[in-house]
Amino acid sequence: MNQAISITMLDGVINRTIETVETSKSQIFEIAENARQEGNSLKFDLHELRQEIAKVISKVDELELSYRRARARLVLVSRNFNTYTEEDIRIAYEEANRIQVELSIYRERENNLKKRRNDLERQLRTLEETIERAEQLVTQMGVVLGYLTGDLSKVGAVLEEAKKHQLMGLQIIQAQEEERKRVAREIHDGPAQSMANVVLRSEIVDKMLRNDRILEAQMELHELKEMVRLSLADVRRIIFDLRPMALDDLGLVPTLQKYIQTYEDRTKISVDLVVFGVEQPLQSSVKAALFRLVQECLNNVEKHAGASNVQVKLEFLEEMLRLVVKDDGVGFDKEKQISKGSSFGLLGMRERSQLLEGTMELQTSPGEGTRVMFQIPVKF
Missing domain, CATH: 3.30.565.10 (Histidine kinase-like ATPase, C-terminal domain)
Known part of the structure; x- marks a missing residue:
């Protein structure tokens, strides 16, 4: 009778523990998913930002060339004041000054954009580290749940048998969890990343079409088609590894x-x-x-x-x-x-x-x- 009561109490403790671990596992998984979604958003922003930086750098190079030419023009008219009028000198000075001001503005904009890019890259690295730590915790909790959710109807016999096979059981469960983690990683690094990239590229194509950049959009769609084909091949390979049909x-x-x-x-x-x-x-x-x-x-x-x-x-x-x-x-x-x-x-x-x-x-x-x-x- 006392043994039955003890087993009932033990079952209650284990069930409550299982509920707590499962809740914690779900919460950690939700944190990882939220971080992954935020990471995808940051990647999109980073992609847009890098494109904008490239445009600004190109503009800075263009203005620097224009400024050198304007300075050369100003030196020329200043030295040959007998040939050029005061109006010519004033125009050359104002043009050089205008270009210099615009160049300063674009240089400042380039620096600000680069600072923002560096901040986004740091945020993305932090999110990736968070996701990795969350996945490790989920794997560890999966090992714990694998033991806690076993058949507890004969606790005494199970505990006695577990003493003999504890090492084997732990290693097998660890191997199973590592296999699940490997499959999850393959899906995350392969098809999931490709699908996220498809969404990103689709938004780029949408912008191109709205700006009547038809040829660029067609080229982007061709790359999208190839990306989807490779993702499908990855999915089929993963399915074959799990269970060859x-x-x-x-x-x-x-x-x-x-x-x-x-x-x-x-x-x-x-x-x-x-x-x-x-x-x-x-x-x-x-x-x-x-x-x-x-x-x-x-x-x-x-x-x-x-x-x-x-x-x-x-x-x-x-x-x-x-x-x-x-x-x-x-x-x-x-x-x-x-x-x-x-x-x-x-x-x-x-x-x-x-x-x-x-x-x-x-x-x-x-x-x-x-x-x-x-x-x-x-x-x-």
Whole structure:
């Protein structure tokens, strides 16, 4: 009875904590979004300001040339007062003085515009730092929520099990949050920035059309079209990384072939895909898991192995599917890596294979490359 009351009280405390963390996370996200919108507005103002500065600088250069000519004219008529009349001298003096005054005004305007530009650039840097700090806080809170929102119906058993798997759980959640952050960053730095730029350029085109600058507007629209096309390609790439639709449409092997081709083009690492047996229909979850295992292995090769060649072997057996990924890289000390606690990529792959009721075997040593083998039971 006391245990039930304790668990109920613990549930209440955890639920209130979850609500507080979620509220704080939403508020931080709102701060980041507001800062991002203000940043986009500042970028637009900065773009307009830089254009205006360029025009003022051009005008200053023009006036400086005119002033030199007017000064030369004034010197000429002053020295040759027998040739020129007093009226000529007065006109030359007034012209030189007029240009000098206008030049001073434009120089002052140039200095003021540059000061304003520098202020806007400082504000923009401050906003970008605010956004980065807010994103870090959201990621950290996501890790906390990942633990707090777990199944608490059997707290005693969960706590006991958590002692055994605490390190693995923390690392897996951290990896998930980092992956979410990576996707968010890709969207923010790619399509989101491009769309913000499209809005900015659209406003510029609108101004051009209102000023009857048709040819410039057409050129700007052509660049907009190319920008949207590149943004669409970025979105499709991000979608493919999240969940390749070709898995359901084409199957596992063609999707791996397509991914490996892109991987080779990007990394210049040669990957040989070998398939034994005939590909059989697999459950969607199994296909996705196998694809992720290959993806994770190749990512590890790219980041850590220093390899030139990789072999990916996929073997369809009776009620069993075997996947082997072998590289000719530098290898590593497996026990030392695990003891350092920096092997959550390996732990994640092992966890994924265990969810499929399969096994994972790792063979590696310094200077000897790495071989990872997965055996997954399946029913065709």
